[in-house]
Amino acid sequence: SAVISQKPSRDICQRGTSLTIQCQVDSQVTMMFWYRQQPGQSLTLIATANQGSEATYESGFVIDKFPISRPNLTFSTLTVSNMSPEDSSIYLCSVVRSGFGNEQFFGPGTRLTVL
Amino acid sequence: ELKVEQNPLFLSMQEGKNYTIYCNYSTTSDRLYWYRQDPGKSLESLFVLLSNGAVKQEGRLMASLDTKARLSTLHITAAVHDLSATYFCAVDPFFGTGTRLQVFP
Numbered sequence: 753s754a755v756i757s758q759k760p761s762r763d764i765c766q767r768g769t770s771l772t773i774q775c776q777v778d779s780q781v782t783m784m785f786w787y788r789q790q791p792g793q794s795l796t797l798i799a800t801a802n803q804g805s806e807a808t809y810e811s812g813f814v815i816d817k818f819p820i821s822r823p824n825l826t827f828s829t830l831t832v833s834n835m836s837p838e839d840s841s842i843y844l845c846s847v848v849r850s851g852f853g854n855e856q857f858f859g860p861g862t863r864l865t866v867l
Numbered sequence: 868e869l870k871v872e873q874n875p876l877f878l879s880m881q882e883g884k885n886y887t888i889y890c891n892y893s894t895t896s897d898r899l900y901w902y903r904q905d906p907g908k909s910l911e912s913l914f915v916l917l918s919n920g921a922v923k924q925e926g927r928l929m930a931s932l933d934t935k936a937r938l939s940t941l942h943i944t945a946a947v948h949d950l951s952a953t954y955f956c957a958v959d960p961f962f963g964t965g966t967r968l969q970v971f972p
Contacts, residue, residue: 785960794955795910795962811868844909848959854898854917856959858910 775845890956
């Protein structure tokens with residue numbers, strides 16, 4: 753399986769500030785995704801992180817609010833900008849790794865609380 | 868955008884009973900995943916179904932895929948309390964709503 757680490761694992765932030773979440777994978781992967789999981793809810797895809805180009809955002813998510821970087825095939829960041837309490841959620845990084853039956857692997861998540 | 872729907876959303880079942888969770892999706896796909904999530908934990912991959920007619924079994928859980936009907940099922944046989952969790956299907960990379968399963972004595 754792919755080993756995925758995320759930093760920070762959790763944070764408590766003040767309204768109006770920004771937080772950058774890092775995702776590191778132990779090997780090169782083609783597909784990387786960022787998800788949000790609100791309490792008691794399913795996973796919602798925020799965007800696909802594209803290496804060397806702008807991320808592809810899903811409906812309801814915009815680059816100004818959730819800027820994403822992917823400088824190489826093993827690393828990505830998601831920034832949650834100008835946070836409000838509604839952004840309190842778990843944010844998960846995920847990868848699809850070819851050669852493993854195209855199985856999707858998930859990081860441990862970042863638990864964000866906005867006060 | 869691909870839509871993935873699960874039903875039921877909530878399932879309370881007695882130990883020893885059988886039940887099926889259904890996962891429908893809106894557009895063609897040849898890859899479907901089932902995951903388990905315990906409260907406060909990350910996702911645990913259960914099955915990856917890669918072709919029409921695929922059937923996989925692990926313990927008391929069996930998953931199948933019908934790509935023509937755009938339907939996958941997760942069948943629970945002789946449920947035990949340890950199976951209590953939330954189960955998600957996903958059609959790369961979109962997730963279903965989840966089915967919260969509670970198994971009681």
